[in-house]
Amino acid sequence: MVTVTIDSKRVQVEQGASILEAAQKAGIYIPTVCYHPDLKSSEGLKAAELIYRGEKRIANAMPERMSEGCGICLVAVQDLPDLVRSCSTEAAEGMVIVTDSDRIREERRKNLISTMTRHPHACLACPQREGCDRLECSLDVPVEERCCELLGHCELQDVANWVGIDPATPRWIPTDLPLVKHEPLFERNYNLCIGCLRCVRACNDLRGVGALGFVFDERGDIQVGSLSPALAESGCRFCTACVGVCPTGSLMDKNIRAGQEEEDLLPCKAACPAHVNIPGYVRLIAEGKTDEANAVIREKVPFPGILGRVCTRPCEDVCRRGDVNEPISICALKRFAADSEHGLWKSPVNLKGDTGHKVAVIGSGPAGLTAAFYLKKLGHRVTVFESRPLPGGMMRYGIPDYRLPSSVVEKEIRDILESGIELRAGNTLGKDFTIDQLKNEGYEAIFLAVGAQLSRRIELEGSDLNGVLWGVAFLFQAKERKHVKLEDRVVVIGGGNVAVDVALTALRCGATNVTMACLEKREEMPADAQEIDQAIEDGVNLMTSWGPKRILGKDGQLQGIELIGCARAFDQEGNLSPSFDDRTRVVEADQVILSIGQASDLGFIDSGSPIDIQRGMIVVDQETLETGMPGVFAGGDVTQIPGAIIHAIVASRRAASSIDRFLGGNGDIEEGLFQPEPLSPTVGRMEGFADLPREKVPELPVAERLKCFEGVALGFDPEHARKEAARCLQCDLRLQMGKVTPPPAKLMKWTEDNIQLMPEGEGVYELLDADKRVLLIKGVINMRETLLEVFEDNNKVAWFQYEENPLYSKRESELIQQYLQEHGRMPGGEDELDDLY
Numbered sequence: 001m002v003t004v005t006i007d008s009k010r011v012q013v014e015q016g017a018s019i020l021e022a023a024q025k026a027g028i029y030i031p032t033v034c035y036h037p038d039l040k041s042s043e044g045l046k047a048a049e050l051i052y053r054g055e056k057r058i059a060n061a062m063p064e065r066m067s068e069g070c071g072i073c074l075v076a077v078q079d080l081p082d083l084v085r086s087c088s089t090e091a092a093e094g095m096v097i098v099t100d101s102d103r104i105r106e107e108r109r110k111n112l113i114s115t116m117t118r119h120p121h122a123c124l125a126c127p128q129r130e131g132c133d134r135l136e137c138s139l140d141v142p143v144e145e146r147c148c149e150l151l152g153h154c155e156l157q158d159v160a161n162w163v164g165i166d167p168a169t170p171r172w173i174p175t176d177l178p179l180v181k182h183e184p185l186f187e188r189n190y191n192l193c194i195g196c197l198r199c200v201r202a203c204n205d206l207r208g209v210g211a212l213g214f215v216f217d218e219r220g221d222i223q224v225g226s227l228s229p230a231l232a233e234s235g236c237r238f239c240t241a242c243v244g245v246c247p248t249g250s251l252m253d254k255n256i257r258a259g260q261e262e263e264d265l266l267p268c269k270a271a272c273p274a275h276v277n278i279p280g281y282v283r284l285i286a287e288g289k290t291d292e293a294n295a296v297i298r299e300k301v302p303f304p305g306i307l308g309r310v311c312t313r314p315c316e317d318v319c320r321r322g323d324v325n326e327p328i329s330i331c332a333l334k335r336f337a338a339d340s341e342h343g344l345w346k347s348p349v350n351l352k353g354d355t356g357h358k359v360a361v362i363g364s365g366p367a368g369l370t371a372a373f374y375l376k377k378l379g380h381r382v383t384v385f386e387s388r389p390l391p392g393g394m395m396r397y398g399i400p401d402y403r404l405p406s407s408v409v410e411k412e413i414r415d416i417l418e419s420g421i422e423l424r425a426g427n428t429l430g431k432d433f434t435i436d437q438l439k440n441e442g443y444e445a446i447f448l449a450v451g452a453q454l455s456r457r458i459e460l461e462g463s464d465l466n467g468v469l470w471g472v473a474f475l476f477q478a479k480e481r482k483h484v485k486l487e488d489r490v491v492v493i494g495g496g497n498v499a500v501d502v503a504l505t506a507l508r509c510g511a512t513n514v515t516m517a518c519l520e521k522r523e524e525m526p527a528d529a530q531e532i533d534q535a536i537e538d539g540v541n542l543m544t545s546w547g548p549k550r551i552l553g554k555d556g557q558l559q560g561i562e563l564i565g566c567a568r569a570f571d572q573e574g575n576l577s578p579s580f581d582d583r584t585r586v587v588e589a590d591q592v593i594l595s596i597g598q599a600s601d602l603g604f605i606d607s608g609s610p611i612d613i614q615r616g617m618i619v620v621d622q623e624t625l626e627t628g629m630p631g632v633f634a635g636g637d638v639t640q641i642p643g644a645i646i647h648a649i650v651a652s653r654r655a656a657s658s659i660d661r662f663l664g665g666n667g668d669i670e671e672g673l674f675q676p677e678p679l680s681p682t683v684g685r686m687e688g689f690a691d692l693p694r695e696k697v698p699e700l701p702v703a704e705r706l707k708c709f710e711g712v713a714l715g716f717d718p719e720h721a722r723k724e725a726a727r728c729l730q731c732d733l734r735l736q737m738g739k740v741t742p743p744p745a746k747l748m749k750w751t752e753d754n755i756q757l758m759p760e761g762e763g764v765y766e767l768l769d770a771d772k773r774v775l776l777i778k779g780v781i782n783m784r785e786t787l788l789e790v791f792e793d794n795n796k797v798a799w800f801q802y803e804e805n806p807l808y809s810k811r812e813s814e815l816i817q818q819y820l821q822e823h824g825r826m827p828g829g830e831d832e833l834d835d836l837y
Contacts, residue, residue: 365393
């Protein structure tokens with residue numbers, strides 16, 4: 001360690017640290033443009049032979065010249081005659097450093113000239129820049145010379161505010177350089193590039209990719225670009241680290257919203273209802289750490305193998321890799337991790353001590369078992385009641401084996417029950433016991449997770465004919481291997497995942513011609529797109545925009561179904577509200593299976609019960625999932641329109657947390673199942689990375705799959721799983737990068753003494769909270785008087801700054817002062833005054 005003194009403040013830093021790093025440790029700001037905490041120094045870098053800006057090729061005009069840095073971080077060191085660069089000068093024992101003086105400020109402003117000359121800066125020097133929309137300009141600055149959309153949120157602007165723009169800075173001359181918008185994920189506007197080399201260092205040194213470079217032009221100015229005309233040719237990994245470090249609008253994300261960076265950079269995680277750490281487990285698979293990957297998944301969901309086969313994959317729809325070419329096979333990788341696990345996730349699982357509280361869970365589907373699992377881990381005594389002989393609900397009985405083998409369901413349910421949960425199978429609520437009986441037996445909390453295991457029925461002419469079946473009941477029969485032999489021609493009515501399962505199961509039960517008709521257009525169908533594709537591939541005839549009008553029969557025997565054209569399935573609010581046209585069509589059929597939805601059996605709820613039912617579902621508090629009966633909670637398909645297994649899991653995690661709080665706990669069910677190593681910022685170069693195709697999951701041939709109920713998707717082997725995982729952009733690394741946030745130049749603590757130091761004249765003030773987030777920006781006639789009034793009743797403000805600026809012309813100010821003298825107040829407040837002028 002060495003000790004230095006910076007602005008009269010003693011600081012201890014590790015030997016080898018720069019003066020800039022020592023100042024940062026002491027909380028002392030030194031302005032800089034080229035410096036970034038994650039990057040090496042910009043001094044002494046060798047230029048490339050040539051670079052590209054779009055199709056434009058630029059050769060290096062000064063092969064012997066090396067980069068020099070921005071020169072803005074100058075400081076004075078005692079006993080040294082010249083100012084030194086704090087970013088590249090090592091802090092030495094006993095060094096006395098000054099970071100602010102007239103001389104330092106003057107030199108910084110001079111050095112900033114070369115940077116500002118290359119960038120639009122008329123708006124940065126404008127007294128009306130705060131809150132400006134850049135559309136209307138009272139100073140008539142030409143549009144092409146105005147700042148970009150980052151005005152007000154620009155790092156270069158913050159530095160310029162701190163350092164000051166030298167009056168000698170020449171006007172920026174529009175450059176008409178390339179604006180590259182066609183590449184994936186981000187745009188490049190070379191007109192705004194200042195040559196700080198942050199992007200080049202991020203690409204080359206931080207990520208180890210080497211897709212960007214720089215050259216010197218004939219004037220000695222740095223020009224940055226890619227090493228080939230297209231980013232993909234240059235070897236870009238599309239990690240967007242270059243965007244993350246850019247201090248201007250030269251590199252801009254395409255779809256990242258202000259204040260929602262994490263959600264938009266990791267849309268896969270945000271789209272996942274359980275918010276599983278998808279980049280984390282995909283990275284571990286690429287590294288060959290499948291057991292660790294499975295542990296990451298199990299931190300959020302207890303059924304990784306099941307979800308790896310039947311999840312609806314909303315994460316893949318938004319995967320940023322899809323903007324490059326094809327999304328990552330996230331779901332298939334989840335399955336691979338689950339199938340390859342060796343139990344690492346179990347070792348850190350510590351069940352909390354027995355709380356003595358008893359909880360009854362009704363139903364052993366994904367909702368019931370998830371809630372039971374987390375409640376048991378919290379130390380509660382959990383009993384699961386199941387009406388059927390075996391646990392699993394729709395996972396076991398409603399999803400065909402070709403999608404979800406029973407062996408996978410059995411294994412993952414066993415993992416849950418082995419935590420110490422008691423299972424009472426063959427016990428039906430309302431028949432074998434009641435809610436009141438459970439309470440009398442000492443159960444303090446009850447979770448209703450009875451699911452939706454009935455077929456939703458509709459009134460349809462001919463639905464009582466022989467040969468008419470109902471979707472969910474048909475699937476249960478087929479899954480239980482009861483005798484199900486279908487005739488040749490089968491029509492399935494419905495457009496959801498259950499209807500697809502019915503159609504494909506029908507083909508495996510003897511039907512030779514299966515037609516699936518639904519109200520929705522193909523793109524509107526609620527069924528998963530890949531499931532629809534598989535149905536068509538397996539030979540199902542798809543008829544979209546058709547609804548059932550009546551089932552046709554003769555002498556009690558079914559002969560076909562008459563369909564009616566559906567002009568519109570949904571209303572403007574997105575609710576199912578079919579509108580039919582005059583088209584009709586008869587489809588000959590031997591059997592019709594109606595699969596138009598699911599329903600819950602709620603016969604156990606009496607009419608006078610405080611548990612309310614609306615639209616066939618139990619009403620719950622949306623935050624706690626508690627019903628109208630205290631201590632009774634509900635979740636899963638019984639409280640919402642039947643969704644995917646992942647939705648039931650998420651609801652039940654929330655219910656477990658709420659039940660724990662109800663029983664006196666803190667409701668915390670989050671856990672870490674293994675200790676990850678710190679993330680490396682390096683991704684390395686991979687030739688042809690952008691064009692790597694999505695690995696295809698091997699499947700049984702169509703002719704073979706229709707003969708049995710064996711799983712269609714066979715899953716990745718280790719080699720292909722690693723190859724697929726290696727395609728990931730690792731978008732989460734962007735969130736690990738440091739940020740440079742220059743403090744406002746006149747930032748002051750929110751105290752009455754500091755307000756008293758303000759001038760009484762016109763100007764603009766800015767109020768900030770403790771995290772230096774802007775709360776308010778406002779122009780007023782008397783800054784001191786206004787802020788003293790605000791100070792009396794505002795406890796959210798921690799910092800403020802101000803700038804003196806005339807709000808009105810001289811004559812307007814005279815009239816305002818005259819009015820104040822006569823009336824002692826503004827006319828109806830400042831808003832009315834603004835209206836007057």
